[in-house]
Amino acid sequence: MRSIPGSSALLFAAFSGALAALSGCKAGDLAAPLPAAHADDPAPRRGGILRLSSFADIRVIDPANVADGLVPEVNNVLFAGLVDYDEAGRVVPDLAERWEVLDDGKRFRFVLRRGARFHDGEEVTADDVKRSVERALGPGAPNPYASFYESLVGFAAFQSGKEDALRGVTVEGRYVVDFRLSERDATFLPVLALQPLRPVCRSAGRRYSDAWTPCGAGPFRFVEGGTEHGRHVSVVRHEGYHKPGLPHLDGITWTFLVNLATERFKFERGDIDVLHDFLQADVTRLVRDPRWRPFGAFDVERQIGGESMNTEIPPFDNVEIRRAVAAAIDREHYRLVRPANIRPFGSPVPPAVPGYDPAAPVQRFDPAAALEHMRKAGYPYDPATRTGGWPHPIPYYVYRTGLAEYTAQILVQELARIGLRLEIHVVNYPTYIAFTGRRGKAPITSYGWQQDYPHPHDFFDPLFHSHSIAEESSNNTAFYRNPDLDDLLDRAKRELDPAAQKVLYAEAQRIVCDEAPWAFTHTFRFYDVHQPYVRGYRPHAVWTHRVQESWLDRTGADGPRALLDHGRREALGALLGSARDARGRR
Amino acid sequence: MTRRARLLRHRGFQIGALLVLALVLFAVLGPIVATHDPLESDFVRGLDAEEMPVGPSRLFWLGADRLCRDQFARLATGARVSLVIALLATLLSTTLGAAVGIAAGYTEGERVRVPVTSIALTAGAIALLAAGRPRLAASALGAAALGLALGRRGPSLPVDLDALLMRGVDVLLAFPFLLLVMAVGAAFESTSVVTILVILGLTSWLGTARIVRSKVLSVRRLEFVVAARALGQTTPRILLLHVLPNVAGPIAVIASVSVAQMILSESVLAYLGAGLAPPTPSWGKMLFEGQDFFTGAPWMLWAPAAFILASVLGFNLVGEGLRDALDPRE
Numbered sequence: 001m002r003s004i005p006g007s008s009a010l011l012f013a014a015f016s017g018a019l020a021a022l023s024g025c026k027a028g029d030l031a032a033p034l035p036a037a038h039a040d041d042p043a044p045r046r047g048g049i050l051r052l053s054s055f056a057d058i059r060v061i062d063p064a065n066v067a068d069g070l071v072p073e074v075n076n077v078l079f080a081g082l083v084d085y086d087e088a089g090r091v092v093p094d095l096a097e098r099w100e101v102l103d104d105g106k107r108f109r110f111v112l113r114r115g116a117r118f119h120d121g122e123e124v125t126a127d128d129v130k131r132s133v134e135r136a137l138g139p140g141a142p143n144p145y146a147s148f149y150e151s152l153v154g155f156a157a158f159q160s161g162k163e164d165a166l167r168g169v170t171v172e173g174r175y176v177v178d179f180r181l182s183e184r185d186a187t188f189l190p191v192l193a194l195q196p197l198r199p200v201c202r203s204a205g206r207r208y209s210d211a212w213t214p215c216g217a218g219p220f221r222f223v224e225g226g227t228e229h230g231r232h233v234s235v236v237r238h239e240g241y242h243k244p245g246l247p248h249l250d251g252i253t254w255t256f257l258v259n260l261a262t263e264r265f266k267f268e269r270g271d272i273d274v275l276h277d278f279l280q281a282d283v284t285r286l287v288r289d290p291r292w293r294p295f296g297a298f299d300v301e302r303q304i305g306g307e308s309m310n311t312e313i314p315p316f317d318n319v320e321i322r323r324a325v326a327a328a329i330d331r332e333h334y335r336l337v338r339p340a341n342i343r344p345f346g347s348p349v350p351p352a353v354p355g356y357d358p359a360a361p362v363q364r365f366d367p368a369a370a371l372e373h374m375r376k377a378g379y380p381y382d383p384a385t386r387t388g389g390w391p392h393p394i395p396y397y398v399y400r401t402g403l404a405e406y407t408a409q410i411l412v413q414e415l416a417r418i419g420l421r422l423e424i425h426v427v428n429y430p431t432y433i434a435f436t437g438r439r440g441k442a443p444i445t446s447y448g449w450q451q452d453y454p455h456p457h458d459f460f461d462p463l464f465h466s467h468s469i470a471e472e473s474s475n476n477t478a479f480y481r482n483p484d485l486d487d488l489l490d491r492a493k494r495e496l497d498p499a500a501q502k503v504l505y506a507e508a509q510r511i512v513c514d515e516a517p518w519a520f521t522h523t524f525r526f527y528d529v530h531q532p533y534v535r536g537y538r539p540h541a542v543w544t545h546r547v548q549e550s551w552l553d554r555t556g557a558d559g560p561r562a563l564l565d566h567g568r569r570e571a572l573g574a575l576l577g578s579a580r581d582a583r584g585r586r
Numbered sequence: 587m588t589r590r591a592r593l594l595r596h597r598g599f600q601i602g603a604l605l606v607l608a609l610v611l612f613a614v615l616g617p618i619v620a621t622h623d624p625l626e627s628d629f630v631r632g633l634d635a636e637e638m639p640v641g642p643s644r645l646f647w648l649g650a651d652r653l654c655r656d657q658f659a660r661l662a663t664g665a666r667v668s669l670v671i672a673l674l675a676t677l678l679s680t681t682l683g684a685a686v687g688i689a690a691g692y693t694e695g696e697r698v699r700v701p702v703t704s705i706a707l708t709a710g711a712i713a714l715l716a717a718g719r720p721r722l723a724a725s726a727l728g729a730a731a732l733g734l735a736l737g738r739r740g741p742s743l744p745v746d747l748d749a750l751l752m753r754g755v756d757v758l759l760a761f762p763f764l765l766l767v768m769a770v771g772a773a774f775e776s777t778s779v780v781t782i783l784v785i786l787g788l789t790s791w792l793g794t795a796r797i798v799r800s801k802v803l804s805v806r807r808l809e810f811v812v813a814a815r816a817l818g819q820t821t822p823r824i825l826l827l828h829v830l831p832n833v834a835g836p837i838a839v840i841a842s843v844s845v846a847q848m849i850l851s852e853s854v855l856a857y858l859g860a861g862l863a864p865p866t867p868s869w870g871k872m873l874f875e876g877q878d879f880f881t882g883a884p885w886m887l888w889a890p891a892a893f894i895l896a897s898v899l900g901f902n903l904v905g906e907g908l909r910d911a912l913d914p915r916e
Contacts, residue, residue: 261881280652281882284636333629337652339637395776400859401874409653409865413627424863425776 030282030289031268036533036553044245044536048552050252052545053263053272057230057256061214061222063195064136064143069450070256072195073545074233077252078119079198079216080242082110082129082177083189089300089354089454089541091189095124095199095217095242105184105496108192112175117240118201119221126177130169131206132199134158137166141208145452148191151181184494186501190453193542219247219548230257248536248551267531273552274530274537274545283340283527296529297539300352304345304459305334305403306518307411308436308447308477315390315420316443320377322516325444326363328370328418329411334522337406345523348463348512349456349505352541355498356456360506363513363520370418381419389419396422397442399432404446407521411446437473447477447518454542456505460489464512478517485511592911599907605900609893613669616662621645624659625865639883649885652875657889660867665893667862668869671783672848678787679848680841683794688825688833690751690795691802697744704733705743752799755792763789767851768860777862786851794840801833808832835912839905846901853894869894 038045058071063079066072082096093099096110116124136143137152139161149155154167168180181188201215214222220235227233236251258266260279267275278286286292309316309325316322331344346363349356374381374389381389396411398404405426412422422444427435436445452458462468466486468476485508492504513520526544530537533554540546593599622628632654634640639650648657707730714723770785805811806829814824849869855861856870864871869890876886 264881279878279881281638281879284638285882288636333627336629336633336637336654405864406653410627412865413625423776424865426859426863 116242301523324373480517602903613665620659622656683791687798691799843905
């Protein structure tokens with residue numbers, strides 16, 4: 001044998017045992033929150049570095065290339081947009097002072113604030129807006145959200161390189177810029193409030209390039225050497241920020257690739273100020289602990305989860321089988337996989353999305369109906385004798401170590417009760433993504449959709465419109481095609497009246513819940529908890545860690561400790577430096 | 587004192603044998619006496635008031651897991667899985683390692699005439715393997731081996747079999763074991779007991795081959811082997827009747843330690859997510875699932891960890907006992 005030497009094997013085994021023996025000791029007890037120094041004083045205080053962390057890492061800091069789920073946090077404090085979202089998810093002015101809707105909804109005119117400045121001190125003008133839009137939507141930009149802006153006049157010609165400028169964006173004065181659309185588009189403002197088109201400094205150039213120093217007009221600015229890949233990112237206050245008095249913080253640091261348990265212990269020590277990632281046992285305890293409850297909050301639900309059934313592959317090409325699956329799943333069981341974060345839900349749009357209609361039909365657990373649908377499908381199943389049902393095992397693909405690996409095991413049990421036998425195939429994440437988006441490959445998969453912008457279109461269009469079907473990398477993983485639904489969604493996108501739009505999306509929801517290309521199962525909500533000395537921290541409907549208005553109110557006890565820690569680091573650094581010098585001299 | 591007496595008086599062997607016996611009994615009887623189906627969730631009784639998995643109780647002897655399944659039933663079924671994989675993978679790796687070691691050691695310093703057809707088939711097998719046709723490659727390799735064993739007719743080439751085999755072993759030893767196993771495991775769209783045991787068996791024979799070869803090098807020079815060759819006995823007969831019995835001791839020791847390694851390897855693979863597909867229970871996977879709960883439901887971690895510890899310790903102690911008992915210096 002060469003795998004692991006015997007002594008190492010024993011050591012490994014002994015280590016496992018020791019770890020297990022230690023695990024039950026004190027790890028379950030939560031430390032007390034670290035109090036604010038002036039809890040009764042609502043006036044913000046200036047200064048201090050906010051320390052955040054994550055188990056993940058970021059790839060690149062550029063609004064034109066939002067390449068992972070974590071970087072929007074960083075982008076959000078570095079880059080300001082013409083418009084932004086408020087805490088409730090409504091579009092509000094930011095760099096734009098105001099806007100007008102002209103030409104029956106086909107033209108948006110934005111008037112910029114005067115005196116708003118980039119981090120390099122230059123004023124933000126309409127030219128910068130156009131240049132930044134063209135930089136983000138140009139042929140060379142790896143912008144994953146570019147298609148969101150396809151209703152801009154001349155988008156296709158500009159993206160393909162046939163035209164040098166984007167005709168749909170025109171400068172009408174130093175502080176006035178127009179966006180012209182080829183047709184009315186109810187999603188235009190919500191997608192404009194996202195990050196890709198946010199103005200960047202002139203030094204970024206007219207075309208996208210990997211080699212640049214992040215520079216925008218957000219409340220914090222990037223510092224040279226402030227990032228180390230896979231370790232941390234630091235930003236400091238932008239003194240020229242256009243909102244008077246903001247930000248209160250001197251700066252923010254993110255530390256990356258931190259183990260979940262380590263994050264918790266650092267948070268309890270006050271080495272991290274806000275905690276966003278949790279072990280399941282910890283989030284349950286924090287939510288229930290009365291000492292911590294005032295300082296924790298759930299984000300609004302921005303994502304849905306479910307079982308996507310490929311409508312082109314048997315047995316899910318049979319609508320009755322799909323209806324049977326949708327009725328057979330007890331969504332409460334899914335919740336128990338992660339009780340604090342998962343909520344049972346049988347609809348394609350999360351409840352927090354504007355336009356969500358609670359009165360619209362949803363999918364529900366109904367075992368008798370599920371068996372009836374199996375009978376109608378021609379595959380009756382008798383639960384007493386466990387006979388009948390679909391005669392073949394059905395492959396079910398999930399990726400390793402994700403939540404779906406657990407919900408899959410529940411699904412196997414639920415569907416066995418109506419005569420559908422699933423075989424779980426665990427693959428790595430890229431394979432899973434490839435299989436789910438590949439035509440004719442996966443009969444049924446676990447799938448989820450995270451909101452890009454708070455609008456029902458962001459859920460219906462990519463997941464269920466037939467134009468989202470592709471041979472590879474199909475967003476419509478159910479390969480569902482329904483001309484009536486397509487027409488409904490197209491009309492809803494052009495409809496600017498919210499009431500009329502709501503009626504159209506309610507009808508779309510009825511169709512999708514009834515024809516069941518997905519069995520919708522749950523929504524997922526993240527939990528944030530902060531130390532009491534982090535003030536003005538509130539959950540946001542769209543962004544994670546919206547800290548522009550936050551301030552720090554540490555007690556004297558924390559202050560000296562932080563200083564002491566800083567002093568220790570300095571002393572250690574000096575010591576190491578002198579040792580290096582000594583070696584160099586030798 | 588006889589070897590058997592030395593073995594039975596060996597304290598480590600006694601403890602190891604007891605642990606192994608307990609493990610075997612647990613694997614055989616555990617699923618029978620368990621009060622729950624290992625694959626069935628009990629959402630009503632499997633959670634406490636805080637919606638955490640319940641701890642050890644009369645209903646759930648070793649607590650429940652995060653999907654409210656009985657840990658005892660899953661550990662017992664996991665024990666069967668671990669034992670079956672470990673024993674069969676050990677059989678495979680030991681057989682392969684012993685065959686290569688004996689062939690290399692016995693032909694050391696000589697050039698063996700290998701039929702050209704076998705050489706061609708081996709080259710073809712490597713090409714097929716590179717082309718992603720493992721089944722055809724295995725068939726070709728089997729045919730090559732058959733040709734090597736039986737082929738006395740037709741054209742042949744003199745080959746330094748020992749150098750060829752041992753340099754092959756050196757090359758394979760250079761691969762990091764876990765990386766190799768995970769890469770092979772990831773190449774399969776789904777993993778079953780057979781897949782795992784074949785992967786482990788085919789990647790773990792290298793050390794055995796080296797040890798057996800070194801032992802054969804000394805055995806082949808003993809008088810009775812030299813005499814058998816002088817009397818004209820066939821090579822297969824000499825290897826089976828004279829060489830193999832004299833290297834059986836080391837092989838038995840390697841095999842018993844190998845079982846422990848296989849249990850550990852299977853657990854590591856499962857822990858890293860490259861093991862058996864769920865919902866089949868596996869100790870390594872249970873360990874992985876338990877770590878998310880170590881602050882709230884520690885039994886989910888210590889139960890599989892304790893079983894891994896006990897079984898690895900048991901087989902290692904048995905191996906140590908065998909080694910001491912068979913040591914000619916004692």
